[in-house]
Amino acid sequence: MASEPGGAPNLTAPEIEEARALLRRSDEESRRSGLMMVDRWGDRPPDPAAASALLRAATLAYPWVRSQRVDPALRLIRLLCRSPRSVEVREVEAAYLVSAERVRRVLLHLLALRRDAEGVVSLSFLIGPDGPADLLPLPTGGLLTPALSVPGSADMVPSLVHVASRPGWAWHAAELLQQLVEEGRLDEGQHRAVARGLAPVVASLVEACDRATLGTATSAGAPSDGERPGRDVTRADRFRLRSLVSLFRALPGDVSAPVLRRVLASADARVSALGATALLSAGQPIAPERLDLVARDPEARAELLDGLDEIDRLADLAPRWRSGRSRAEAELVRWLAADTELGARPDELEHVVTMAAGEHPDDGAVHMFRFRLRAPHWSSARGWMIGAAGPYREDGSVAEGFDAFASSVYSAEDEDELDGHLDTILDSLGVWPDADEL
Template identity: 25%
Template sequence: MSDNSELIEFLIGPGVDPAESAQYIQSLHQAPVESIEMILRSLINNLEPIVADKPGLIDGLLRLLQSNLLRQPSEEAETLDSDLIVALYENLPKELGTRFLLLHALAIARGPEHLQALAELLVEDAPQNWIQVGLVLSPLFQHAGWDVDSMFPRVLDAIQNLAVAGGILDLANHLFRSGQTKRHRCVDRSDDLIPLLGALVAQLEQVEKNPKAFGDTPEQVNQVLSEAIALIVSVCDALALIGVDRAIPQLKLAMELSHRRIQTEAAGALARLEQEEGIDRLIELAAEPSARLRVLAYAEELGLEDKIDDQYQTAASRAESELALWLAQPGQMAVPPSRIELLDHRLQFWPGFDDPIDCFLFRFDYHFAQGDFSNLGIVGPMVHAFSADITHLPVEEAYAAFAGWQAEHEDIYVVGTEHWNAAQRRVADVSVKELEEKGYEAVTPEFLGFFLGEHAVVALASKDGAIGVCVYDGLELVWYPTSGRMRPLTAQDVWQIYMGRKILRTFNT
C-alpha cells in the first residue's frame, strides 16, 4: 500500500471493515521504519479531515509509532526521517494529549538530526506538562554514546520554561555525574539558576503558609507542589554539581522549608559545597524514613557514610524508607506516614523469584484531623499496601494477601456469576449447599476463582450474626467477617489470601 491517501482511506474511509483496519494497525507494531514513515506522511497529507472526524486514530497511530521505535534496533531507529516528525508535531493541535509522543520518538531515535530537532522543539514549542517532558527525555538517560553537542547548549534556552527546566537540568546533571561530560553543561547558566532557586523557595514558602491560594482542591495544590518540588530538586543538584558558592544563602533558605525532600536536596547540595551546616542536617535527616534512602545515596557519594548512624543503614531501615517513599507518592497517600513499625522480617521463597527473598512487613499510621488511618505494607518482593484494612490479619495471612495479589499466571483467573456456563453453575451450587451445611447463611456467590487447575467459589455470606466473605474449594475454607470494619476486605481480597496461602505453603515447605 504505497499511496498515502489509499492508506488513510483504508483506515477510516466509508465502508471500512473495522476488523481489517485494526489488524493492519496491529501489524505495524513489527513493521520496518519505512512503513512508519509512510504512516507519518499519510497523517501529514490528510491531517485536517482526520482531526475533524477521527482524532482517536491519531492517538492510536502515535502510540503505535512509539512502541514500534522502542522495538527497533538503535541503528534502524536512527534512520527515521526527523523532518517528518517535526512536520507532524508542528501541525497537530497543541491540545492533543499524545502529541508529546513525537518528541519521545526523536529521543528514541537519538541521531544528531533528531536531537537537534528535539532541542529546537523543546525551546520553541514544548509540552506544558513536566511529567510528559520527563518521559520525552527518558531514552537519553537510559542510553550513553549519543551526541550531546546536538542538544547542548541550544536546549538550555528551554530553562526559562518551568515545565521543561527540571527535565533539562536533570539530564545535564546525569551527563556530568555519569562522566559522559567532563564539564557540567549548565556552568554558563548558573547566574540564571540562583534567582530561579530563590523564586522557587519563595513560592514554596507561600504554599506552606497558605495552600488554598494555589488551588481550590487538594489535587490542584498537590500539582503545584509536585511541580515546584521536582524543579527545586533539579536546581539544587545542578548548583551543587557546578560548585556555585554564590548559591549557598539560597540553599540554606531552601533547607529551612518543611518538605523533607527539599531539606534533603538542599542539605546534600550544601554538603557537596563543604558547608558544615549542610553536612549536619544531612546526617540528622537519616532518621527520617521518607528522606533516608536519598540521604544514604548522598552520604555514599560524598564519603560521609561513617557519619551516619549504623541503625539507619540496615536492610530493615532501607526497607522502611522504601515504604515511606511509596506511601508519599501522589497516587498513594501523598504524604509520608506519621509512624512506621517493623512487624516481621523473614527470608522466604516468593513467586517470581528463584532464590529466597527478604520480606519486610510494616505497620504504618497516619494521624489526620479527621481521624487516624493504619494499615500494613510490604517491602522486598514488591512495595505495596492495600486499600482494605488488613491490620487484623495474622502475619502469615498478611503475607498471603500480598503473594496472592502479585500472582500472575494464565491459569489464574476469575469468572463472574453473569458469565457462568451450566457446568460452572452446577459446581457453584454444590459449593453453596456444602457451605450452608457448615452453618453459613445467605450464601451469595460473587465469582468462581480458578487457580492452577483448581477452582473455588468466592461468596458473601453470614455466620453467627456476622457478615463476611468466604472462599471454598470443597476442602479448604477461608472465612473473614467484614461487619463493622471501616475498610473491610472485599471478595477479591479474600480470594487473594486464599491463593497466597497455597503459593507460600507450596514454596516454603
C-alpha cells in the same frame, strides 16, 4: 515495485494514500481494513515519496475505531521512526506545526533519531526560546536521548536549560544535561551556564515547597475547594527538584554549591534532605545540627538515610537517627504517605512493639507502630491502625537474607492482637513464609 537490496519491497505512496482514504471513511469496517493494511506493512521501509506521504497522512485527524487503543495517525508516523532520515528536516518541522500533540511528540523523537547535526539544530529551535512554545508536548522517557550521540549535541544546552522551566520538562531536560556533564562533553563555561540558567528554576520549586509547608503548619488543615483531604501538593515539585538536584550533583562542587545550599535551606525537610546529600556528595561541609534538624522528620529521614547510604556517609548522621527503630519509622511513614496508600503522613504515630525476626540478633527485628489520621481523611473513622517495618538490625542495616518491608493493611488496632496484625501484614506481602514463628 522498488525494494532495498536483499530486503523487503519498499512501501509506496499509492499504498499510503489508499490506507489513508480507508482510515478517513465514515463506516467502521473500512477503517478497520485501513488499520489491517497498515499492520501488514510490517518492517517495509518507505521510499522517498512514501515517506513524505506518511508525514502528510500523520497530520490528519482520523475517526477512532472501537477496541483500538492507538490513534491511526500515531501508527502512521511511527513507521517513519524506522528510517528517520527518509524525510527532510524542513518537512518534519512543517508537520510539527499542524499535528496533534501525540504526533508532535513522535516528531521530536524522529528528529532525535536522525542522530545528525540537522536534527540537533531543529530540536534546539523547537524546544528553545524562539520555538513555538505553545505546541511543545510533554516528554516521555528517552524522547530526545538519541540526539546526545551526535558530536555537536552540546549545542542543545541553552535550549535544554530553557525548556527545563516548562511544566513537565524539568526531569527530562535535567536527565539530558546530566548525561552531557557526566560524559565530559561540557566545558567549564557551559557548566556555569547550566547552573546560572537553572538556579531560578530550582529556587522557584524550593519556594513552592516552602509555601506549602509553611501553609500546612499554620492552617487548620481544611482542604481548599476541589482538593483531596491530606493531599501532598508538593509531590510534583519535589519530583522535579530531585531530577535537578541529581544534575547539580554531577556539576563541579564550586559551581553547584550555591544552588544546593538553597535546597538545603528549604523549610520542607524532605527537600532539605535532597540538598544535604547532594552537598555531602560534592565534598561540601554541613553542620551536624542541620542534619539533626532534617532527620527529625520521618519522611525526610528516609530520604536522608538512602542518600547517605549511597555515598557511604551514614556516619555523618547521629546514631539515634539511623537505629533500626528510627529507620523503620521513617520507612513506614514514607510508605504510608505515598499516593497509592494514605496519600498523607499520619497525624500521630507511636511505636508499640519490637519483634525479633529470628533467634540471632543479626537477624534483626520488625518494628510495629500504631498511627491515625484526623478527619476529613477517609481513614479517620478507623481510629488507631497498625503498621510494621523491618527487619532491621540495631544499627539500621537490613538483616542479611531478608527483604526489608514497610506496610499496613489499615486494620484498626483493636481488631486483633499484635501477632495477628503482623501475620496479616506479612500474608498480604507474601514474603515471609514463617510468620507464625515470630
